[in-house]
């Protein structure tokens with residue numbers, strides 16, 4: 612019978628425990644050792660990076676936030692996005708307006724809608740709280756267009772225009788505590804918005820999509836395995852969209868179609884093939900949804 616080898620007893624070191632590390636002098640803690648010779652000095656020159664001002668290397672294309680209520684957003688801090696204002700050295704508010712067509716990025720735009728001038732602001736909003744479905748997306752920044760253009764609603768019984776509905780920018784500013792009776796022109800809206808920078812509000816995310824009949828549509832090309840714009844230079848020639856509009860919820864009399872859902876999960880699709888008709892055939896243009904904010908309220 613063999614006996615199991617026994618482990619030698621573990622000897623515990625005797626004596627006093629090692630001294631706990633002495634508190635480091637914060638001034639010297641992160642300082643690298645001085646160069647031993649002159650050659651390294653050039654490599655030791657300080658780089659002076661202001662980490663608070665580092666611009667993103669590329670613009671991320673985040674998937675849109677799923678429709679729902681209870682999203683909390685934070686406006687940029689004052690001065691964080693200079694294009695939003697305030698206008699420097701008492702320059703007129705018009706100096707903040709981006710006039711060129713097709714210019715992307717944050718800022719103000721002045722446009723005309725049904726003969727009336729309106730402003731819209733493209734603003735990056737930080738998601739600080741979200742409903743359950745989007746909880747893991749807190750901290751993301753999403754750009755939103757918010758305008759003081761109010762759509763003309765018509766009373767279904769009388770056919771009269773309902774001017775009691777106001778614009779998204781109106782409801783946003785009101786939720787942030789602005790005195791709306793004092794806002795009488797575009798510059799007033801801009802100033803009120805700038806006064807609210809850094810504040811938070813709660814809102815609902817809505818999706819809409821449109822197969823624009825004004826612009827060249829985008830299609831999937833199986834040969835290149837890519838989505839391509841059907842403009843004059845494309846193999847298809849220029850094909851504009853079929854004009855179909857999509858909403859998450861549509862009323863009985865609405866002309867818009869419902870945004871399609873995934874057949875398996877039932878989730879709304881953030882991009883999909885257009886099911887409108889062009890010359891009797893399914894349009895099939897590739898559409899992406901746009902996010903809208905509504906139901907603004909204070910938190």
Ligand SMILES: [Zn+2]
Nearest residue numbers: 822853885894
């Ligand atoms: Zn279409």
